[in-house]
Amino acid sequence: MLHIRVNAPAAMTDAVIEVFEADDAVTGLSVLRGASIKPPGDLILADVAREAANDVISRLRDLGVHRDGTIEVDDVRTWLSRSGFDAEVRTPGSSADAVVWADVTQRSYEETELNWTYLSFMTLATVIASIAIIQDSQILMIGAMVLGPEFGAIAALGVALVRRRFVLLGLAVRTLLIGFGVAIVVTFVLALLGRGLGWITIEDVIGPRPGTGFIYTPDKWSFIVAVVAAMAGVLALTSSKAGGLTGVFISVTTLPAAGNIALGAVFGVGEAIWGSMLQLVVNLVGMAVAGWATLAFQQAVWSRMSIRRAKALHRPYRML
Structure with missing residues (x-):
């Protein structure tokens, strides 16, 4: 209600x-x-x-x-x-499944606002991810994924396309580009300082990393996970049941890839840089496409519900 x-x-x-x-x-x-x-x-x-x-x-x-x-x-x-x-x-329909587009659209604008808080969370999460790579710690990696705020802007891409809010599309793209750019640059500077102090060595970047090596080795499963996670995330955002978002945050390798880009750049390790960039792009594209497809399907379903309701009412109204 x-x-x-x-x-x-x-x-x-x-x-x-x-x-x-x-x-x-x-x-x-x-x-x-x-x-x-x-x-x-x-x-x-x-x-x-x-x-x-x-x-x-x-x-x-x-x-x-x-x-x-x-x-x-x-x-x-x-x-x-x-x-x-x-x-x-x-x-007609279920309350838990209903998508209130006014609410979804407003939340999308809020999630794409480029502000100090957003950049701070992006940067802190990327720094934690880089430390997780150095320590080869999956626990720290999960913490970085949960802390990252990027999913809201990624979901906003789909909302913008489905609802034809092209201003929102521009805001979401800008927020993602600047957010990842600032996070990588700050992490690069800190990693450069850590290298100078002897806290970080090239072995931390190119050495065996059984717990976090997946970050710079994308494959078909990277895309599949991104697609499934984005579908789950959009459903959590649009329905009255939002309990699945945490699972989405710890499923997709976006900020860890950004952290590895910064570490690779500090030591000039091309394999780490390009592999991580590919991982980042694969995940962002997969999530954006899956989010758009899920929202488009939801809009089609609820448009049909609106038509059914219109037929049941005494007075016809123009639907969404």
């Missing part, structure tokens, strides 16, 4: 109420006249079955509510309502 809060000018209130009242998936409708100060107008509250959120939000956008007022959507974690239960039962 989702809670939708609308602040709208008084002239729009009746039209907003009509949108809510016309949909069988809406329950718990309330109106507070004159409660909104910015914009001057009314406050409308409604509970909506998650499966129907896209249709309702689309109709509110058609009214221009998002331009002259605000539309807020919140998850209702716990609720007790017979009418709400009936609304979910008669709405």
